[in-house]
Amino acid sequence: MNTGYFGNVAILGYDPVAYFTDGRATMGSPKISKKWLGATWYFASVEHRDAFASEPVRYAPQYGGFCTLGAAFEQASANIDPEAWRIVDGKLFLFSGKEGLEEDFDADPAPILAKANGEWPTVETKEFEARAAAN
Structure with missing residues (x-):
């Protein structure tokens, strides 16, 4: 998973679920995160994190x-x-x-x-x- 050159955070900390649910790029929070495929994913809400956790392939x-x-x-x-x-x-x-x-x-x-x-x-x-x- 691409985490850029620095750190191990996917999509530079943007919430992958927000693209689908909010129709825009939204910065996630390190306080609401999930590890998947060797990277840390940040989310804007617990609901987004839980949606990702249940179907990561859908949102990645x-x-x-x-x-x-x-x-x-x-x-x-x-x-x-x-x-x-x-x-x-x-x-x-x-x-x-x-x-x-x-x-x-x-x-x-x-x-x-x-x-x-x-x-x-x-x-x-x-x-x-x-x-x-x-x-």
Whole structure:
């Protein structure tokens, strides 16, 4: 799970459930957290934490929390912008920034997601190997 370069907090501390329930990026609280897949997840409310705990795969971002466009083009940058996100077919996708999202993704997300789905196993393996070598 992508936790950026510092710390071990998923989505830089943003609440993954809030994207779905509130329709916006919302900072979570370290006081309301849950460990999952080796990362700590923060939530804005106990209800969000409990929803995540019961169905983490439903709320967790795709591609391990890495940038969707990066995954499509075989790159795994730890830099994501939690404010740059989309929900497509009930799945959360994160991006490294908002610039170009409307032109590059929103117009036709299907081919980008198909490419990212195809490339993700390779990107994931490279990222896992790089992190293992660093430790």
